[in-house]
Amino acid sequence: MKTIIHKAAERGHANHGWLDSYHSFSFAGFYNPAKIHFGALRVLNDDTVAPGYGFGRHPHDNMEIVSIPLSGDLHHKDSTGRDKIIRQGDVQIMSAGTGIEHSEQNANHDKEVKFLQIWVFPKEKNIEPRYEQKTFLPETRQNQWQTVVAPDNSDALWINQDAWFTMGRFDQGKNTTYTMHNSNSGVYAFIISGKATINGQALDTRDAIGVYETNTLEVSADADAEILLIEVPMQFKA
Numbered sequence: 001m002k003t004i005i006h007k008a009a010e011r012g013h014a015n016h017g018w019l020d021s022y023h024s025f026s027f028a029g030f031y032n033p034a035k036i037h038f039g040a041l042r043v044l045n046d047d048t049v050a051p052g053y054g055f056g057r058h059p060h061d062n063m064e065i066v067s068i069p070l071s072g073d074l075h076h077k078d079s080t081g082r083d084k085i086i087r088q089g090d091v092q093i094m095s096a097g098t099g100i101e102h103s104e105q106n107a108n109h110d111k112e113v114k115f116l117q118i119w120v121f122p123k124e125k126n127i128e129p130r131y132e133q134k135t136f137l138p139e140t141r142q143n144q145w146q147t148v149v150a151p152d153n154s155d156a157l158w159i160n161q162d163a164w165f166t167m168g169r170f171d172q173g174k175n176t177t178y179t180m181h182n183s184n185s186g187v188y189a190f191i192i193s194g195k196a197t198i199n200g201q202a203l204d205t206r207d208a209i210g211v212y213e214t215n216t217l218e219v220s221a222d223a224d225a226e227i228l229l230i231e232v233p234m235q236f237k238a
Contacts, residue, residue, distance in 0.1 A: 001214035003199065004038070008206035011046070018053035022046040024190070024208060038210045039186045039234040040161055043119035046206065048112050054105030060096035064120040064159050066149060067092040067104070068228070070192065072113030078102035082131045086115075091148045091165070092133040093157045095122065100129040116190075118230065121238055123151075123161045132157050141168050145178060145229070161236075166229040170196070170221035178217040178229055186212030186234045194225030 012023035012030025023030045024044040025037055042063070049055075054075070067074065067086060074086040078094070079101040086092050094100060106113045134157055136148050149165035150156040156165075164181055180187065189198050190208045197220045198209050211217055212234050219227065 001199065002212050003201065004210040005201060006035070006208040006210070008204065011206075018050040019055075020048040022206070037121075038188045038232070039212070040121040040163060040232040040236045041118070041188050041230055042121055043117065044188070044190065044208075044230075045117040046114075047117055048114045049104075049106045051106055051111055052109045055103055057101050057103040059099060059101045060094075061099040062122055062125045063096045064122050064161055064163070065094045065096060066118040066120070066157075066159075066165065067115055068118070068148075069113065069115040072111055072115075073107035074113055074115060075105040075107040076102065076133075078131060080129055080131055084133060086133055087135075089138060090133055090135050091157055093131070093149060093159060095127055095130045095160050097122075097125075097127040097129040097160075100131075116192075116228070118165075120159065120161050120163050120230075120232060121236055123236075127160060136167070138169060143170055143174050143176075144168060145176070162233050164229075164231040166231070167227070168219075168229075169226045170194075170219070170224070172221055172223050172225075174221045176219050178219065180215050181231060182233070183215070184233055184235060185231045186210055187217055188230045188232070189217065189219075190228045190230070192226040192228055195222040196220060196225045196227060197222055 145168045188210045
């Protein structure tokens with residue numbers, strides 16, 4: 001088993017006033033040669049957007065882009081004609097494929113929106129751009145894992161990659177196991193809130209651990225904890 005540890009305080013950070021963003025991997029003005037990607041996982045940004053502000057329309061191509069609101073609401077528009085509100089409990093995915101333009105704005109003028117923006121390299125390039133979102137009730141993942149993004153699960157959002165996004169909310173003292181879908185996968189575990197020990201490593205809020213060359217993760221909640229697991233191929237074509 002091999003592991004990497006990314007402590008919350010060691011992430012890249014940029015505060016633009018309207019946007020307060022923490023970067024788990026090299027992004028924009030933050031560059032760390034040891035933090036370019038974890039397998040096919042390229043970006044995990046922890047963003048807070050001020051009321052009434054947001055990301056103006058901009059392009060992407062050949063990337064799987066997942067957004068997970070943690071609080072507040074996002075207003076999404078894109079060049080496929082989508083015009084949607086993404087709320088806490090929702091998960092959104094875009095396959096940028098041959099090219100897509102989108103904007104993400106704080107839908108509210110009286111409160112911040114906090115969300116995770118995650119990019120995964122695609123399995124197939126130049127597919128037709130696509131968009132999907134779905135609501136996953138938090139209580140349905142209490143003390144158990146819930147798959148929210150997958151290439152092979154009709155209950156989850158489809159992704160153009162052999163990747164699985166799994167979320168769980170665990171009471172203090174709860175122990176659980178996560179089993180890899182593929183032998184060549186790695187899992188990047190991100191502690192959204194609380195404290196947990198994963199494969200013997202104690203982690204606090206916004207800490208992360210990447211684990212590979214193993215079949216399972218052993219997870220113990222040291223306090224009430226919410227955890228995001230991102231399983232991705234460790235070998236892939238960029």
